[in-house]
Amino acid sequence: MVEHVVVIFLILGAGYFVVRPLVIPRRPDDDSSLKGDDRLKQLTLKKDRAYATIKELEFDANMGKISKEDFETLKRQYMFEAVDSLKEIDELETVKTKTTGLEEKNIERKTSALRQNKSAKKPQVFCVECGSRAALRARFCPSCGAKLAKP
Amino acid sequence: MEIEKDEPECLGGRRQIVMNEIGYYSLIIALLFSVYSGLTSVFGIKGKRGEVIASAENAAMCVFFFLTAASVALIYALVTRDFQVEYVWKYTSRSLPMSYTVAAFYGGQKGSLLFWAWILSIFSLIVILQNRKKNRDLLPYVNAVLMGTTFFFVILMVFEANPFEMLRHVPPDGRGLNPMLQNPGMIFHPPTIFLGYVGFTVPFAFSLAALITGHLGDVWIRTTRRWTIVSWAFLTAGNLLGMEWAYVELGWGGYWAWDPVENASFLPWLVGTAYLHSVMIQEKRNMLKIWNLVLILLTFLLTIFGTFITRSGLIASVHSFGQSSLGWMFLIFLAIVLAVSLILLTYRLPDLRSENHLDSFLSRESSFLYNNLLLVGIAFAVLWGPLFPMLSEAFRGVKITVGPPFFNGVIIPIALALLLLTGLCPLIAWRRTSVKKFFKKAFFPCILSVTGAVFLYLSGIGPSYAFVSFVLSIFVLTTFFLEFFDGTRTQRTLSGEGYLKSLWTLVAKNKRRYGGYIIHLGVVMAFVSFAGNHFNTEKQITLTKGESFKIEEYTIRFDALSNYPTANKKRSVIATLTVFDEDRRVATLFPEKSIYHGQDQPTSEVAIHSTLEEDLYVILAGHKKDMVTLKVLVNPLVAWLWIGGVVMGLGTVIVMFPNRRRQKKIKQRDLGVEKI
Numbered sequence: 022m023v024e025h026v027v028v029i030f031l032i033l034g035a036g037y038f039v040v041r042p043l044v045i046p047r048r049p050d051d052d053s054s055l056k057g058d059d060r061l062k063q064l065t066l067k068k069d070r071a072y073a074t075i076k077e078l079e080f081d082a083n084m085g086k087i088s089k090e091d092f093e094t095l096k097r098q099y100m101f102e103a104v105d106s107l108k109e110i111d112e113l114e115t116v117k118t119k120t121t122g123l124e125e126k127n128i129e130r131k132t133s134a135l136r137q138n139k140s141a142k143k144p145q146v147f148c149v150e151c152g153s154r155a156a157l158r159a160r161f162c163p164s165c166g167a168k169l170a171k172p
Numbered sequence: 173m174e175i176e177k178d179e180p181e182c183l184g185g186r187r188q189i190v191m192n193e194i195g196y197y198s199l200i201i202a203l204l205f206s207v208y209s210g211l212t213s214v215f216g217i218k219g220k221r222g223e224v225i226a227s228a229e230n231a232a233m234c235v236f237f238f239l240t241a242a243s244v245a246l247i248y249a250l251v252t253r254d255f256q257v258e259y260v261w262k263y264t265s266r267s268l269p270m271s272y273t274v275a276a277f278y279g280g281q282k283g284s285l286l287f288w289a290w291i292l293s294i295f296s297l298i299v300i301l302q303n304r305k306k307n308r309d310l311l312p313y314v315n316a317v318l319m320g321t322t323f324f325f326v327i328l329m330v331f332e333a334n335p336f337e338m339l340r341h342v343p344p345d346g347r348g349l350n351p352m353l354q355n356p357g358m359i360f361h362p363p364t365i366f367l368g369y370v371g372f373t374v375p376f377a378f379s380l381a382a383l384i385t386g387h388l389g390d391v392w393i394r395t396t397r398r399w400t401i402v403s404w405a406f407l408t409a410g411n412l413l414g415m416e417w418a419y420v421e422l423g424w425g426g427y428w429a430w431d432p433v434e435n436a437s438f439l440p441w442l443v444g445t446a447y448l449h450s451v452m453i454q455e456k457r458n459m460l461k462i463w464n465l466v467l468i469l470l471t472f473l474l475t476i477f478g479t480f481i482t483r484s485g486l487i488a489s490v491h492s493f494g495q496s497s498l499g500w501m502f503l504i505f506l507a508i509v510l511a512v513s514l515i516l517l518t519y520r521l522p523d524l525r526s527e528n529h530l531d532s533f534l535s536r537e538s539s540f541l542y543n544n545l546l547l548v549g550i551a552f553a554v555l556w557g558p559l560f561p562m563l564s565e566a567f568r569g570v571k572i573t574v575g576p577p578f579f580n581g582v583i584i585p586i587a588l589a590l591l592l593l594t595g596l597c598p599l600i601a602w603r604r605t606s607v608k609k610f611f612k613k614a615f616f617p618c619i620l621s622v623t624g625a626v627f628l629y630l631s632g633i634g635p636s637y638a639f640v641s642f643v644l645s646i647f648v649l650t651t652f653f654l655e656f657f658d659g660t661r662t663q664r665t666l667s668g669e670g671y672l673k674s675l676w677t678l679v680a681k682n683k684r685r686y687g688g689y690i691i692h693l694g695v696v697m698a699f700v701s702f703a704g705n706h707f708n709t710e711k712q713i714t715l716t717k718g719e720s721f722k723i724e725e726y727t728i729r730f731d732a733l734s735n736y737p738t739a740n741k742k743r744s745v746i747a748t749l750t751v752f753d754e755d756r757r758v759a760t761l762f763p764e765k766s767i768y769h770g771q772d773q774p775t776s777e778v779a780i781h782s783t784l785e786e787d788l789y790v791i792l793a794g795h796k797k798d799m800v801t802l803k804v805l806v807n808p809l810v811a812w813l814w815i816g817g818v819v820m821g822l823g824t825v826i827v828m829f830p831n832r833r834r835q836k837k838i839k840q841r842d843l844g845v846e847k848i
Binding site for chain 1: 662665
């Protein structure tokens with residue numbers, strides 16, 4: 022008898038817990054369960070991976086595991102990969118925040134500057150994550166890929 | 173112990189029945205919730221309805237709640253010694269110490285199924301809580317797979333192996349736990365191995381979810397990286413604890429006999445280890461996607477297979493519990509998992525083609541690939557062990573067991589190749605290494621290994637597998653040392669810090685790599701210990717009181733023989749032996765032969781004097797008045813296996829240590845500090 026009462030109570034409690042999300046309307050902003058931010062995540066991972074690889078290559082080159090030529094070739098290859106990812110991340114985020122076309126041009130200019138490595142000559146800030154220098158208007162740290170705060 | 177026959181006992185009895193009923197009902201409710209949760213999470217994601225998915229996740233939490241209730245009910249029955257419950261009667265007795273009484277929870281077949289399901293439900297809960305705000309596209313499918321597996325284990329209990337089954341009468345005492353299981357190993361080995369087994373279900377669930385959704389990038393791999401390494405560490409620890417237990421308890425002088433049950437838990441370890449290595453190539457280079465999926469699928473199937481072998485009673489050993497119909501249900505489950513995974517894999521095959529290719533055969537990727545082939549090669553050889561007796565019985569009606577000579581002959585050479593690869597791998601950089609660079613790096617380790625080989629040869633160790641193992645170990649240790657040394661030096665040049673600080677920064681900066689080296693250092697220690705087996709010596713001798721005899725450099729004197737009952741044992745015969753190491757008294761050993769309550773056969777308790785160099789292992793084989801027959805073994809280097817295990821654990825902790833910078837970042841993000 023006691024066991025049946027206990028079991029029925031437990032079932033009722035659990036049943037309420039399971040049914041509640043179905044009957045109580047969720048706040049629209051709470052509906053995170055279906056958000057597909059997969060592309061952005063993939064790109065961020067790709068960017069992080071490229072940066073980590075470059076760091077590792079630098080260290081391997083310093084330790085004398087790979088030759089100077091191999092290092093330069095591989096580094097360039099991963100730099101391009103990182104820059105491409107950064108560009109796409111920025112595009113995705115720009116779409117998200119619905120910014121104007123002017124800003125997109127800005128990104129274009131900055132990424133090409135990054136590509137040609139000219140940013141060093143402009144006014145600089147420091148990355149809070151790794152301490153490297155970055156161009157004042159850069160959005161990402163060129164050394165570790167961390168996001169930079171807007172001045 | 174007296175049984176109280178007054179009113180409190182009756183009340184206690186009533187309470188016990190209530191708890192038992194609650195336990196069984198909890199199983200049924202958990203079964204229903206697991207079905208509901210699995211199905212609704214799939215419907216929810218198909219119909220893009222967040223509220224349905226939320227309900228499914230809540231149902232998964234209820235599965236956890238009810239399986240916890242069932243586990244508590246079973247532990248309650250054990251602790252209150254409710255012998256009317258068949259399971260309690262079968263595996264405990266009034267004289268059984270409390271720690272083993274609680275451990276009997278997973279000591280028998282039915283309880284261990286409940287334990288499996290319960291751990292899985294805990295893991296499911298953690299997965300849901302971890303992924304409340306991420307991987308939302310994968311999670312419904314992950315949940316469905318986890319619930320499907322839980323469903324399988326619970327349905328086994330509800331219909332075939334109910335741990336709450338009642339006897340018609342109340343027996344005055346239980347049959348007691350198998351004496352061999354009454355060892356501290358019982359408290360640690362089963363839970364660790366189960367945590368390892370069950371843990372691999374999580375990466376498997378994520379891999380299936382990736383296949384179903386088509387999100388085949390490395391998100392699922394990165395999400396489950398920690399699950400994989402922790403499960404692997406538990407499986408490693410579980411296996412080592414099992415070996416230690418067999419060594420001190422079973423009393424045949426060794427820790428590994430290529431027993432089908434040992435093989436059954438070695439298999440998922442091998443394939444899991446291969447997976448652990450090959451996922452790194454997918455993370456770094458986005459390659460080997462199909463291979464990784466196949467490996468994790470195989471690992472999961474092998475954990476189920478391992479549970480099946482140890483828990484179905486197909487193979488006679490300390491692990492099995494007599495024939496039962498569970499075997500077929502396990503086979504059906506394995507077949508379903510295999511079919512579903514293969515169909516999904518074939519369906520996604522076009523999307524799984526690699527974007528990258530191997531740059532060079534002399535690159536770390538390639539060496540990881542060779543490592544994988546060797547590990548899977550060993551796994552195939554080992555799989556033959558448990559399968560062959562079953563196949564021969566099925567087709568010819570005769571059980572033929574494949575013995576240690578087969579395993580040693582096939583597996584030792586492959587394992588040594590693996591050891592060599594462990595040493596070569598750090599010399600090679602990712603992507604490509606020029607042959608010249610490689611030889612330059614390998615020069616010093618080679619010189620040292622050759623010197624070591626000459627030294628070993630001169631000290632009388634002739635050419636054998638053990639010799640090769642020692643030489644390769646020197647090679648691997650040298651490359652590891654150089655890796656740390658060069659790394660520290662480079663770090664010092666870059667940062668200008670002192671050596672110790674540089675070493676610290678080096679390891680902290682790349683915990684995975686250097687923690688990995690430490691884990692492999694443990695592996696090398698294990699190899700050295702395995703090689704020690706080659707030099708085991710064994711003697712059997714009968715001594716009268718006061719007599720002594722010599723084995724290697726030890727002299728053993730038989731001093732006394734005592735014979736008395738204890739609370740737990742009907743009779744316990746203990747010999748007192750004094751051990752001298754070249755005239756210096758080093759230890760007093762007490763090998764024992766006891767008969768436990770409820771048992772007829774005597775059980776031997778071995779006595780071990782362990783040093784870093786070797787173990788003196790003494791078994792009391794027989795006794796008469798003032799006379800003992802002893803079996804004495806000297807097993808060199810055994811202690812290094814256990815030390816290696818601890819080192820592997822330490823390495824795992826370093827690998828797992830959270831990144832302070834990342835932690836800070838996550839914290840900032842959670843607090844909304846990071847403003848861009």
